[in-house]
Amino acid sequence: MVGSFSDIGATSTDFCNFRRDLLAYISGADAQMVVEDMYKNKEMEPDFYFDFDLNEDRELCRFFWADTISRKNYVCFGDVMSFDATYSTNRYKLIFVPFTGVDNHKQSITFGAGLIAREDVESYEWLLKNFKTAMGYTPRCVITDQDPALKVAIPNIMPETRHRFCMWHIMEKVGDKVGNALAQNMEFRKALNNAVWDETLSVTTFELKWAKVMQEYNLVQHRWFDQMYKARASWIPAYFQDIFMGGLLKTTSRSESENSYFGKFTNHHNSLVEFIMQYNRAIGEQRYHQKQLDAKGESSFPETKTPLAIERQAAAMYTKNIFYDFQEEIWEGNFTCKITCKTNDDGGYKYTVHETGGNIFENEGVEEIPGCYIVPRWTKSACAQPMYNVVWKACSNTQGGNELRTIANQLWNEFYNCMGLANGCPTEMDIMLSTMQELKGRLQSARQQTRASTTPQSVIESILNATAPAEIQIKPPSVAKNKGSGKRLKSNKEKATEKGKKKVRTCATCDRPGHDSRNCPERKALPDE
Structure with missing residues (x-):
């Protein structure tokens, strides 16, 4: 954009030095x-909305924020939510917790975010209280992993919300729990998956299938499977058929995908100031893509494959991603x-329809989707029909930053x-x-005059859009110590896999493991020279 590398006016070393000066400026x-x-x-x-909490040393230990657009998105799409903690986003090793939902394009959106120093019940309860206060309503269902702190915090703060465990995290453990022989048994895997993952099963059918698998493979007395069966109402799809899941059907994969997305913008060297700047950039990109999908949906009409009126109705009503599923x-x-x-x-026609597999249906010649089967959150006008009756105040857009933009x-x-x-x-x-x-000549002259009076500190302040306070009342957090901040604990399966890949040291004489050439039995058996 400026013409060439020589016109940039800085090298990579200059940028590194600038970051050094920036960190020195905001230090403390x-x-x-x-x-x-x-x-x-x-x-x-x-x-x-935002809130923060300090520890006894007046260090920042908890932080939550949600801007206006995030709160409005929650009003429209906050029926189901997922969140999963992620690490290595800042230099203080605070745990980053984004709250993730699904919009009417089946894309992930962020309702808010938090930073906590510890993954304990008290911290999660504080985070959920602020989320509840910011949004005014709690979601119908929350999907998380089996974190013990969350098992306590969610029912305490959101008693009316159903807490669902991630099915993927549970089923991933099956191989470690049953042993190598059964883990490699494809018939067992298929039978268990048919019982667990099938979202069309009723509660009774699931329980019968589960009991059959446990008896057939001698797992009735297995401790882990017994625990999972007792907690079946918290993770098996059959127990959630009364709740609309909004695309987050079984796992926390949405949250893990969002954590990966934010990971592209952040790293473990970021200060809090840098982290917030990068978070805002990530949210800006996310919302830009959301607006692109809205614009494409309004300006184009998807191609239909049949002459049916019901398909044309769906193309005009649903967003593109939902229409293609339909x-x-x-x-x-x-x-x-x-x-x-x-x-x-009685003057109308009734049709009997046979489906492959034996199912039989009767209908009265429906040409369009009945209104009772249309879920507003998947339509193009989802934002105009919010799920929660919340009145939002008009926000002023006359600030300097918006004016310049x-x-x-x-x-x-x-x-x-x-x-x-x-x-x-x-x-x-030629005139242009x-x-x-x-x-351009006038602007270059003006910039040269400005550069002569510009100090490194003023440049930093212009980028941060803030100045360092004269008196520090809120101290930066101490480096947190959590399960994600140090060396990760490895499972027995991972240890065995790594051990199998490790090259075993062998004897130079007989090429066998367990001893060296000096203590080799074959060498000792040789007659003395």
Whole structure:
């Protein structure tokens, strides 16, 4: 954009040195600068919510925030939520906990986020209380892993919310629990998966299938399987058929995907100021893609495969990703279903439909999807039909940052308009070129004068949009010690796998393990020379 590498005016070493100066500038004031920035956001956005907590040494130990757009998204798509702690996002090793949901495009969105120093019940309860206060409502269902602190915190703070365990985390442990022989038995794996993963099973059918697998493979007295069966209402799909799961059907994969996404923007060297800046960039990109999908849905119409009115209705009503899922069902139904009987019933026709597999259905010639089967959250107008009745105040958009952004957008728009009008006309292009070259010369002269009076500190303050406080009241957190902050504990399976890959040292004489050449039995058996 500036012309060439020589016009950038800085090297990679300069950027490293600048970060060194930045960290020195915010040293000691890291936490307080973040809190003060949140207060500024609150002044600009009345619906911005945040809270923080200090320990006995006045060090920041807990932090939660949710901006206006995040809270509005929750009102529209907060029926089901998932969250999973992630590590290595900041230099203090605070645990990052983003709250993740699914929008009407089946894409992941972030409802809010928190930082905590410890993964204990008290910290999670504090985090969930603030989430509940910020949103005003609790989700119908929350999906997490089997963290013992969460098992206590969620029922205490959100008693009306169903807590569901991640099925993937549970089923991943099966191989370690049953032993090598049964873990490699494909018939056992297939039978267990058919009982556990099938979301069409009723509670009674699941319990019968589970009992059959346990008896057939002598697992009735197995301690771990007995524990999982007692907790079946917290993870088996049959027990959640009364709750709309919104795409987060069985696992925390959405949260793990979000953790990976944020990991592209953050690293374990980030200060809190840098972390918040990177978090805002990640959220900005996420919302940009969401707006792109909204725009594509409004400006284009997906291609239909059949002449059915019901498919055209779905194309006009649902977002593209949802429509394509619906279209697959319509297309498959054309080959798996057939009308076997048509009768006249009081002036209307009644159809008998046979499906491959023996299922029989009767309907009265439905041409469109009945309203009772349309879930508003999957439609293009989902944001206009929020699930929760919350009135949001209009936020002012007259702040300096937004004004500059608006002017910049207008400037780019005018530039491209002028370029489009002048393109192909040499005279007009020459006039435009000379005008821009003249303007460029004036801007370069002004910048050189500005650089002469610019100090490194003023540059840092302009980038951070904040100044270091004269008095520090909130201290940066101490480096936390959690299961994700040090060396990870390995399972027995991982240890055995690594041991199998490790090259065993052998004797130089007989090439056998367990001894060296000096103590080799074959060498001792040789006669003395």
